[in-house]
Amino acid sequence: MDRLDSEFDLLAASAGRTARVQRDEVKRFLEAAPQSSRVSGVTHEVTDNIAEGEPRRGMALAHHLHCAYDALIAHVEQRVEDFKTLPDPESKTGALTEMRQMVVGARNLHQSLSWLDAAANPPLDLGTRYLVDQLTATLVGSRAEVTVVAATDRSYATVTNPLRPVFELSGVPSSPSVAIIVVFVPRREQRSGLLHPLMVHELGHAANKQHGLVREVLGTDRGREQLSAVMGEATAQTEALPQGQTGDMTATVERIATRLMAWIEEALCDSIAAHILGPTYLYSFMAIVGTSDLEMVGEKHPTTRQRIRLLLEQLDTLGWAELMSAAPEIDDWFRAAAEEEEQYAEADPAFCAAALSSLSEQIVDVATRHVGDLAFRSVDYEPLEYEIDGLLKAGIPPSQTRERSSVGRAQIILGSWIFAVAKGGGNLDALALAADVPELSLLLPKALQDAALLEAWRGP
Amino acid sequence: MTFPSHERDNPQRVSTAVNTAGFAQDVVMATSRLIHEQELTDRDHRALEECRALLERMRSPEIAIENSGERQLDGSDTVALLREARSAHPQVAGDLAQTVTALDELLEGHRDSQFVEEIGRLRDIFLTVGRANLAAMTRQAAGREAPDLWTGLIANSIS
Numbered sequence: 001m002d003r004l005d006s007e008f009d010l011l012a013a014s015a016g017r018t019a020r021v022q023r024d025e026v027k028r029f030l031e032a033a034p035q036s037s038r039v040s041g042v043t044h045e046v047t048d049n050i051a052e053g054e055p056r057r058g059m060a061l062a063h064h065l066h067c068a069y070d071a072l073i074a075h076v077e078q079r080v081e082d083f084k085t086l087p088d089p090e091s092k093t094g095a096l097t098e099m100r101q102m103v104v105g106a107r108n109l110h111q112s113l114s115w116l117d118a119a120a121n122p123p124l125d126l127g128t129r130y131l132v133d134q135l136t137a138t139l140v141g142s143r144a145e146v147t148v149v150a151a152t153d154r155s156y157a158t159v160t161n162p163l164r165p166v167f168e169l170s171g172v173p174s175s176p177s178v179a180i181i182v183v184f185v186p187r188r189e190q191r192s193g194l195l196h197p198l199m200v201h202e203l204g205h206a207a208n209k210q211h212g213l214v215r216e217v218l219g220t221d222r223g224r225e226q227l228s229a230v231m232g233e234a235t236a237q238t239e240a241l242p243q244g245q246t247g248d249m250t251a252t253v254e255r256i257a258t259r260l261m262a263w264i265e266e267a268l269c270d271s272i273a274a275h276i277l278g279p280t281y282l283y284s285f286m287a288i289v290g291t292s293d294l295e296m297v298g299e300k301h302p303t304t305r306q307r308i309r310l311l312l313e314q315l316d317t318l319g320w321a322e323l324m325s326a327a328p329e330i331d332d333w334f335r336a337a338a339e340e341e342e343q344y345a346e347a348d349p350a351f352c353a354a355a356l357s358s359l360s361e362q363i364v365d366v367a368t369r370h371v372g373d374l375a376f377r378s379v380d381y382e383p384l385e386y387e388i389d390g391l392l393k394a395g396i397p398p399s400q401t402r403e404r405s406s407v408g409r410a411q412i413i414l415g416s417w418i419f420a421v422a423k424g425g426g427n428l429d430a431l432a433l434a435a436d437v438p439e440l441s442l443l444l445p446k447a448l449q450d451a452a453l454l455e456a457w458r459g460p
Numbered sequence: 461m462t463f464p465s466h467e468r469d470n471p472q473r474v475s476t477a478v479n480t481a482g483f484a485q486d487v488v489m490a491t492s493r494l495i496h497e498q499e500l501t502d503r504d505h506r507a508l509e510e511c512r513a514l515l516e517r518m519r520s521p522e523i524a525i526e527n528s529g530e531r532q533l534d535g536s537d538t539v540a541l542l543r544e545a546r547s548a549h550p551q552v553a554g555d556l557a558q559t560v561t562a563l564d565e566l567l568e569g570h571r572d573s574q575f576v577e578e579i580g581r582l583r584d585i586f587l588t589v590g591r592a593n594l595a596a597m598t599r600q601a602a603g604r605e606a607p608d609l610w611t612g613l614i615a616n617s618i619s
Contacts, residue, residue: 068475075482082489087496090583094488097590101481104597105474112471154470162472165479227523234521250521251543257523 004092008083011099016076018106022113023069029062029116058119060145064180065112068163072109075169076102105166112163115149115182123150123190127448131409132199134452135276136181138374139207144179146206148199150190156288157184158202160209181206192435193444194417197277197284204269213366214264220362226355230257233351260352262300264363267310267356271367274311278376279320280414282311283421286334287431295342297349302356309338310360317364319378323385326418327426376410388415397443399450406454412447416440477597480538484590487511491583494566495576511582512563514539519556538589541596545588 079095079102086092122129129148136146151157159182183202189195208214217223234252273281286308294305301307312334315324324331344350368375384401388411391398398407398415420437424430486507493500494508517524518539562578 072478079485086489087492087498090587091488091492094485094492094583094587094590097587097594098481098485101478101590101594101597104594105478105481108474108597109471109478159470159472163475165475168479169482230523231521248543250518253521253523254539 004089004096005083008092008096008099009080011096011103012076012080012083015099015102015106016073018103019069019072019076019109022106022110023066023073025113026062026066026069026116029058029120030066032120033059033062057122057145058116058147060178061119061147061180061182062116064161064163065116068109068166071167071170072102072106078170109163109166115147118149119147122148123185123187124148124196125191125193125445125449127445127450127452128193128196130452131196131448132183132203134409135200135203135374136206138372139203139272139370140179140181140210141177143177144181144206144210146181146183146203148183148185150187151184152187154184155186156198156202158182158205160206179206179210189435191441193440193448194413194420194435195284195288197273197281197413198288200273200276200281201269201285204272205265207272207370208265208268211370213268213370214261216366217264217268217359217362218261220365222359222362226260226359227257229351229355230260233347237347256348256351259299259348260355263302263352263356264359266301267307267360267363268367270307270311271314271364272371274314275318275367275371276374276376277410278318278378278381278414279315279324280410280417282308282315282324282334283330283417283431283434285311286330287434290337291432294337297344297346302353303342303349305337305340305342306353306356308334310356310363312338313360314364318375323378323381327421327430329427330421330431333428376408376414380408381411381414384411385415385418388412389419392416392419392439392443395439395443397447397450399447400454404458406451406458407447409448409451412444412451416444416447474597476537477593480541480593481590483507483510483538484541484586484593487586488583488590491579491586494579495583497571508563508567511586512560514542515556515560515563518542519560541589541592542585544592545585549585549588 076099079099083092083095086095124132132146132148136144140146161180162182181203183199185196185199218227231253234249234256237252238249270281270285273285289304290308292304294308295303297303315321324334342353344353384407387401388398388407392415398412401407417434420434420440421430423437424433486503490500490504490507490511492498493504500508559578559582562575563582565572565575566579
């Protein structure tokens with residue numbers, strides 16, 4: 001046996017062993033679950049076999065991880081067999097490189113085990129969990145499972161069917177009907193109820209993955225026009241290169257289109273969140289994202305300034321302008337930020353910003369259709385405005401109206417935001433400090449929880 | 461609302477990288493068998509079909525709108541690594557159209573030394589893709605010495 005062979009054996013043993021011990025951890029989670037949801041003779045189709053109505057918190061995620069580790073182990077075993085038939089040193093060198101990647105990959109997948117810890121001990125209050133579950137079912141699908149993780153290493157973020165590419169190593173298709181969603185919330189903000197609306201934007205990403213919403217935007221007449229414009233832009237950029245330089249036209253098209261699609265997705269998720277939550281989303285957004293560089297251009301994100309502009313246009317259309325003007329200092333700041341024109345130093349972002357603006361109507365249309373009955377308009381809030389405020393001032397969770405029906409969750413969160421801003425004097429710094437208003441730390445989660453229970457008990 | 465700077469530790473990114481690693485080696489194995497006139501397995505045929513589709517995609521200016529139901533391989537990661545590998549090794553990159561032709565001809569059984577050489581170059585590119593993917597997974601710029609595998613884990617546990 002030569003050195004390549006023995007080194008390959010070592011790496012294969014290590015990759016297989018790492019995947020196995022991590023799979024064992026997942027098994028322990030599954031074994032602690034109710035009998036009906038346990039895995040017996042795990043198959044790759046198992047996530048499809050979870051019946052409606054069974055306790056599912058973390059179960060679908062655990063099955064997903066289990067299947068991924070199964071696929072990884074099977075792949076390593078297959079490669080051990082393949083190695084025996086490799087015809088030359090080049091292919092053996094490739095096998096060695098691949099197996100190193102399997103070792104690194106298996107070890108780095110370790111982080112996903114912490115998601116199961118979060119599923120077992122959810123970081124959010126019960127009221128917010130009910131809300132997130134309800135929105136997930138509506139936006140993504142009834143067979144979607146969301147796990148919220150309080151993370152120290154990232155901001156608000158989301159992943160959907162995160163380990164599916166590993167399934168595909170063994171040519172095993174993942175279940176398309178079950179969506180596994182993990183939403184990350186910064187650890188420090190896990191009790192900041194007024195910032196939790198940012199999670200609705202994250203659920204928008206999961207909705208797009210499941211329902212192809214960006215594709216819907218690009219399938220409109222205006223969307224197709226913009227795709228053609230991408231080709232034109234790429235041609236212009238390639239032709240404008242200094243003499244002697246040759247550009248890869250297809251790479252340029254792909255680069256611009258990738259950025260444009262990512263920006264549309266962000267605007268779409270903003271639009272979904274604003275439809276469901278009204279100005280609440282803008283307040284949460286500005287409290288976190290609005291304090292960063294408003295002109296920062298991202299590969300995946302348009303400038304914050306452009307996002308504010310799009311959000312304000314939409315909120316004004318939904319009739320929220322008057323309510324928002326009740327906090328003039330804050331409202332003026334939003335509008336001043338939106339009015340300024342961004343300056344782009346590079347051609348790609350300048351093109352994508354213009355394309356995004358021209359698609360704003362189509363983005364809002366797709367979001368409106370997708371949100372459906374969840375849409376929250378000023379007319380839904382106005383009749384309850386004073387009642388919610390009065391209850392909060394009296395230290396009572398605003399979960400029930402005088403007519404004894406449940407208060408909508410969007411109304412509760414907006415009323416809480418308005419209460420917090422007023423308590424902070426209506427100044428800009430009130431936006432940053434609103435999440436820490438002490439009364440709301442108890443009243444908001446309690447109101448969300450009670451309203452959900454009332455709604456389930458009596459109907460909305 | 462982004463993955464600020466830790467994307468490489470994000471399990472979703474990791475699993476995509478693992479998938480890319482598997483695909484690159486699938487192509488290396490399949491092209492090796494093709495070069496040595498060995499019988500191709502079903503998996504080899506699939507790998508070559510997918511490889512051909514990727515090469516065609518790199519030639520076509522058509523915009524691929526990602527679909528969540530499509531294979532991750534259709535994503536841009538593998539294409540980006542391929543482009544990087546080709547631009548880093550222009551001497552072996554060859555012409556995409558010629559590579560596709562060579563692939564088709566060899567699969568049809570038309571054995572010609574020029575086609576075999578072309579497929580040898582394709583294999584070299586995929587070997588480079590594997591190395592670049594490994595470097596990306598271990599946070600090292602391609603071409604630099606690969607670190608001890610534990611280094612990344614220790615760094616993660618400290619940060």
